[in-house]
Amino acid sequence: MGKPRMDSIGDIRRHGCAIPVVCVDCGRAVEYGDLGPLILRFGSGKRPEHLPWRCSACGARARDGRVLAGVWARDWLLSQPVSRGAPSRS
Ligand SMILES: [Zn+2]
Numbered sequence: 105m106g107k108p109r110m111d112s113i114g115d116i117r118r119h120g121c122a123i124p125v126v127c128v129d130c131g132r133a134v135e136y137g138d139l140g141p142l143i144l145r146f147g148s149g150k151r152p153e154h155l156p157w158r159c160s161a162c163g164a165r166a167r168d169g170r171v172l173a174g175v176w177a178r179d180w181l182l183s184q185p186v187s188r189g190a191p192s193r194s
Pocket of ligand 1: 132163
């Protein structure tokens with residue numbers, strides 16, 4: 105019946121999944137799986153796209169639109185040229 109609903113961080117944790125997070129400034133991409141603390145802090149109904157992510161490599165912030173999470177990160181990654189090496193600097 106299609107894909108399971110995984111809109112909120114509570115849903116994602118229930119499915120044992122991680123949140124893809126990508127920094128569009130430096131290209132750092134991680135699968136964020138430590139969701140317990142996020143849920144305690146922001147609530148299980150919060151969407152990962154709306155959390156205040158910050159890139160641990162370059163300090164870019166989600167609120168500036170430089171760090172994407174969840175479906176936004178997935179869409180961005182899919183829009184990039186296929187590359188498994190280091191992120192290219194353009
Ligand atoms: Zn970064």
